[in-house]
Amino acid sequence: MTPRFSLGLSLALGFAVISTFATSQSAAAAVPKSTDVVIVGAGLSGLAAAYELKKAGLKYHILELTPRVGGRVRTVKYDFPGEPATFADSGMEEYWESNPAVQVLKELKLPTLHDVAISSLALGGKIYELGDEDQAQFYGRIFSKSELEKLEGFKKEVAPMIEKMMNAWKKMPEEAMPADLLKLKDISFADWVKKKSMPEKVAQWIRVSVECEIGTAWDRISALDGLAEFHIFAANGGKGEEAYRVVAGNEKFVNTFADAIGRGNISLNSRVQRVVSRKGKVSVFYVDQAIHKAGQIDAAHVITTIPPFRAVIEMQFDPPLSAKKLAAIQSQTWGSYFKAHIFLPLSAQKFWTRGKNSILPILSDSELGVIYDGNRGQENAKTKIISLLITGDHAERYNLMPMDVTRAQLTAKLDQLWPGVSKEIKGMEFFRLHPRAIGAWPVGRSRFDEMSNELRRPEGGIHLAGDFTETSHSDGAFLSAKRAVRQILQARKTK
Numbered sequence: 001m002t003p004r005f006s007l008g009l010s011l012a013l014g015f016a017v018i019s020t021f022a023t024s025q026s027a028a029a030a031v032p033k034s035t036d037v038v039i040v041g042a043g044l045s046g047l048a049a050a051y052e053l054k055k056a057g058l059k060y061h062i063l064e065l066t067p068r069v070g071g072r073v074r075t076v077k078y079d080f081p082g083e084p085a086t087f088a089d090s091g092m093e094e095y096w097e098s099n100p101a102v103q104v105l106k107e108l109k110l111p112t113l114h115d116v117a118i119s120s121l122a123l124g125g126k127i128y129e130l131g132d133e134d135q136a137q138f139y140g141r142i143f144s145k146s147e148l149e150k151l152e153g154f155k156k157e158v159a160p161m162i163e164k165m166m167n168a169w170k171k172m173p174e175e176a177m178p179a180d181l182l183k184l185k186d187i188s189f190a191d192w193v194k195k196k197s198m199p200e201k202v203a204q205w206i207r208v209s210v211e212c213e214i215g216t217a218w219d220r221i222s223a224l225d226g227l228a229e230f231h232i233f234a235a236n237g238g239k240g241e242e243a244y245r246v247v248a249g250n251e252k253f254v255n256t257f258a259d260a261i262g263r264g265n266i267s268l269n270s271r272v273q274r275v276v277s278r279k280g281k282v283s284v285f286y287v288d289q290a291i292h293k294a295g296q297i298d299a300a301h302v303i304t305t306i307p308p309f310r311a312v313i314e315m316q317f318d319p320p321l322s323a324k325k326l327a328a329i330q331s332q333t334w335g336s337y338f339k340a341h342i343f344l345p346l347s348a349q350k351f352w353t354r355g356k357n358s359i360l361p362i363l364s365d366s367e368l369g370v371i372y373d374g375n376r377g378q379e380n381a382k383t384k385i386i387s388l389l390i391t392g393d394h395a396e397r398y399n400l401m402p403m404d405v406t407r408a409q410l411t412a413k414l415d416q417l418w419p420g421v422s423k424e425i426k427g428m429e430f431f432r433l434h435p436r437a438i439g440a441w442p443v444g445r446s447r448f449d450e451m452s453n454e455l456r457r458p459e460g461g462i463h464l465a466g467d468f469t470e471t472s473h474s475d476g477a478f479l480s481a482k483r484a485v486r487q488i489l490q491a492r493k494t495k
């Protein structure tokens with residue numbers, strides 16, 4: 001084992017050092033010549049697949065391209081001079097209650113914080129601050145009586161549809177989605193909601209709630225997928241699901257997860273370039289990125305967890321993936337995210353604190369996206385980190401904007417939200433690592449259609465997994481891992 005991996009970049013402003021939280025291990029961690037299952041990628045999907053295989057008593061080995069585990073899960077640690085270290089997630093933030101990750105967090109005994117499914121809202125230039133109140137009281141301040149009745153009516157109408165959808169999903173890919181639901185893939189979520197003569201404010205609330213989840217506009221996804229996203233707000237009798245956060249950041253989760261599946265079963269710095277499938281055997285060819293040495297592992301199955309659009313660009317499949325699978329991959333689309341950490345002195349908390357309560361997070365329809373308290377609960381921190389999750393077209397724009405322009409634009413936007421806050425800003429860091437942050441499906445396609453089902457069917461011992469094969473979030477990572485392992489166990493039974 002080599003020591004911990006640390007980026008240790010000096011910030012341009014010279015007041016802090018940032019480093020990732022990741023532990024690293026030698027790329028030379030003995031790679032076996034053969035195993036039961038090779039897993040490509042050590043993000044949440046790869047780790048979850050290994051966790052399931054371990055429970056099932058099968059042998060596995062993970063090959064990961066980068067020098068760390070976690071993939072799109074990243075927590076950045078900041079060492080501001082003279083201050084205790086503080087950290088904030090630069091990748092994913094939270095896990096909804098129905099996400100299988102929540103059960104794993106419990107099994108790994110990781111402390112979590114959880115929140116109700118409501119948050120402050122910035123809509124049409126007006127901010128509705130969530131106070132010390134329940135959902136009914138809060139919504140009573142946002143909506144008129146008739147708007148509220150419409151919203152509750154909508155939730156009641158969609159609840160049984162969502163339940164039917166979720167039950168059908170459990171039987172995929174073996175069974176298809178019922179036809180009455182499947183036809184909702186051919187109309188956009190926006191048009192479907194508008195057809196219900198929804199009051200404008202209610203329609204906008206639905207739009208804003210769903211768009212930050214999918215990282216794209218609600219008229220670019222189908223009503224079927226929109227409803228699948230809306231399930232987190234319709235759950236628990238319309239109260240919505242709780243959101244869980246990992247105390248100490250998500251990187252703590254992936255590192256504990258990697259320890260649980262055994263670091264000796266993970267080879268870092270290993271780029272998989274080719275998967276060859278012949279007569280019930282799969283050979284996985286990789287190149288060690290540190291020493292440029294090629295290697296091979298043979299197995300009965302391979303689970304690739306790289307987003308499929310990326311897998312087909314970066315890896316050869318021999319024989320090639322079927323034309324149907326390729327069509328499913330190429331007709332998929334994506335959601336975009338851009339993340340910013342804004343550093344402020346503790347005195348700036350007055351902007352978002354009312355009495356003793358923080359009004360964060362704020363779900364905003366402006367380009368600021370979702371505004372989180374990035375280092376919430378870190379009582380010793382002397383610098384506050386506001387974490388912005390900018391989504392959709394705004395994210396696409398910010399992802400391509402010169403850094404200094406980005407800083408100027410965000411400063412102006414924050415000043416509009418909280419007049420005077422710009423004077424307090426000490427610096428910013430931007431994370432634009434994800435041009436295709438999450439998976440999505442255009443109108444006419446869906447995560448529930450036959451093409452998606454086809455993608456989820458194994459081919460010559462190759463199982464395509466990863467969040468993009470299932471949903472737009474990390475729940476997809478866990479669901480895909482469970483599905484792939486279930487398919488492997490089934491195949492072994494019928495052999």
Ligand SMILES: Cc1cc2nc3c(=O)[nH]c(=O)nc-3n(C[C@H](O)[C@H](O)[C@H](O)COP(=O)(O)OP(=O)(O)OC[C@H]3O[C@@H](n4cnc5c(N)ncnc54)[C@H](O)[C@@H]3O)c2cc1C
Pocket residue numbers: 040041042043044045046063064065066069070071072073090091092093094095096270271272273305306307314315337338339434437438465466467468472473474475476477
């Ligand atoms: C900014 C941001 C915020 C998010 N917020 C949330 C949130 O709040 N809640 C939520 O549920 N989800 C959120 N998500 C989505 C969530 O992060 C992902 O669903 C999840 O991390 C995907 O995990 P994965 O293992 O499927 O993919 P990845 O994390 O992408 O893992 C794939 C792995 O494969 C490796 N790899 C790639 N190519 C190769 C190769 N050739 N050989 C070997 N290895 C390779 C990669 O390095 C990577 O480690 C967010 C995503 C982003 C980008």
